[in-house]
Amino acid sequence: xxxxxxxxxxxxxxxxxxxxxxxxxxxxxxxxxxxxxxxxxxxxxxxxxxxxxxxxxxxxxxxxxxxxxxxxxxxxxxxxxxxxxxxxxxxxxxxxxxxxxxxxxxxxxxxxxxxxxxxxxxxxxxxxxxxxxxxxxxxxxxxxxxxxxxxxxxxxxxxxxx
Numbered sequence: 001x002x003x004x005x006x007x008x009x010x011x012x013x014x015x016x017x018x019x020x021x022x023x024x025x026x027x028x029x030x031x032x033x034x035x036x037x038x039x040x041x042x043x044x045x046x047x048x049x050x051x052x053x054x055x056x057x058x059x060x061x062x063x064x065x066x067x068x069x070x071x072x073x074x075x076x077x078x079x080x081x082x083x084x085x086x087x088x089x090x091x092x093x094x095x096x097x098x099x100x101x102x103x104x105x106x107x108x109x110x111x112x113x114x115x116x117x118x119x120x121x122x123x124x125x126x127x128x129x130x131x132x133x134x135x136x137x138x139x140x141x142x143x144x145x146x147x148x149x150x151x152x153x154x155x156x157x158x159x160x161x162x
Contacts, residue, residue, distance in 0.1 A: 003082045006124045007116050011091055014126070015073040023059035025052045032126045033117050039130040041138065041147045043154035054157050071107065072096045085118035086127075093131070095139065108141065109134040 001009075010031065017028050029052035032038070038045045038054075045051055062070070073095055080089040090113055097107040110133040117127040133139065138147030 003087070003118075003124070004080050007080050007082070007087055007089065008078060010116070010124050010126070011075050011078060011089075011114075014129075015075045018055075018073050019071050021062075021070060023055055023062060025055035025059060028052065028055040030125075032129075033119055036126055037128040037130075038126075039128075040154065041131075041133075041151040043151045043158065045154055045157055049162065050157050050160075053160065054154070057153060057157065069099050070097070075112075080116075082116075087114075087116035087124075089114045089116065108137065108139045 014031055017024060017031060020027070029048045032048050032051050034048050035046070036048055036051065038051055045054055073093060075091050075093060077092040078089065079091075081087060090111055093108075093110045093112060094106060095108045096104060098104050110131050113130045113132065115127040115129075116124050119125045133147070138144055139150060140146045
């Protein structure tokens, strides 16, 4: 398997891991380098440990969700450039959601802008991941408050003491 395929697998694992039920905070955090940054809704979370905490909060929030509810983050139109042990890329995102209220629907769309690094163990991980929502519509253009809620959670994770 070459570096492009390994990075493509990393991107695919991200989509599967972020949607996994029940949530797996350690598996999610392991997709990132120790000093990683993830930006969404204008807020940046820095460090693998803070990203683990973010997914732990998501696990707590979704623990009482009905079994037939959730999201699928579909990764499309992947472009990857590799230079030695570093890489950059962009990935289009479509989020579909299943809820009792709406059934299946497209909830949001955007593009990830990524930096990848071959880590000390040889695995490719995200060094940074920045999400731009389509036309600044946020994670759900029909519910603009969702983006504000996500930003508040991201900021609370960053404000926590280690």
